[in-house]
Amino acid sequence: MESEERELYSIGEVAERLGLHVRTVRNYVRDGRLKAVRIGKQYRISRADFEALTSSSSAASADAAPGATASGAGAGRGHLEVSSIVQIDAIGPAAAHRLSTFVTASAQSPRDAPDPLRVQTVHDRERARMKIVILGGAAATAELLHLIDGVLGPGNGLLDGGDEAHRA
Numbered sequence: 351m352e353s354e355e356r357e358l359y360s361i362g363e364v365a366e367r368l369g370l371h372v373r374t375v376r377n378y379v380r381d382g383r384l385k386a387v388r389i390g391k392q393y394r395i396s397r398a399d400f401e402a403l404t405s406s407s408s409a410a411s412a413d414a415a416p417g418a419t420a421s422g423a424g425a426g427r428g429h430l431e432v433s434s435i436v437q438i439d440a441i442g443p444a445a446a447h448r449l450s451t452f453v454t455a456s457a458q459s460p461r462d463a464p465d466p467l468r469v470q471t472v473h474d475r476e477r478a479r480m481k482i483v484i485l486g487g488a489a490a491t492a493e494l495l496h497l498i499d500g501v502l503g504p505g506n507g508l509l510d511g512g513d514e515a516h517r518a
Contacts, residue, residue, distance in 0.1 A: 358387075358394035368404070378403070383429070431465075432491040436482040436498060446473035446480045449501065453482055456497055467494060 359367070364384070365375040378384035379393055384403050386393040441449070450471040457467040467486035474480070482498070484491050500506075 357397045359400055361393050364395050364400060430488055432488045434484040434491055434495060438480045440478050441480045442478060443473060443475060452501060456494055
């Protein structure tokens with residue numbers, strides 16, 4: 351029994367057991383959702399820490415068992431996170447800056463969601479291309495994507511020659 355408690359798994363073994371990509375498991379370790387010990391250049395996960403991670407998942411699947419009510423199934427749901435990348439072509443530096451400010455402020459506004467949205471923006475001047483990376487809950491991410499879509503819609507003035515008009 352003591353040998354089972356001391357059993358260590360590699361990131362790859364945990365990923366295989368959970369059916370996840372190795373990068374996802376590494377992100378769990380970096381985010382603190384999965385405890386790991388660094389041995390040399392590699393991480394090792396104890397059986398107890400692996401079971402602590404999977405027990406919250408098994409609790410969620412138990413709630414979703416046949417006969418569970420719709421409200422009961424959602425109450426024990428595990429962590430859900432969405433990753434979205436938005437690419438905008440033909441956008442100048444001034445418009446990219448305005449859009450970045452808008453998106454960042456929108457992501458930081460108070461929400462009912464327990465976890466805040468995380469947003470990163472990058473503008474490539476040479477290609478006149480902007481990328482927005484959004485990480486967070488599904489509903490909050492969908493709301494922010496809807497706002498971005500509305501701002502970038504036709505006739506809003508953000509991309510229609512807005513760079514020259516706003517330099518003054």
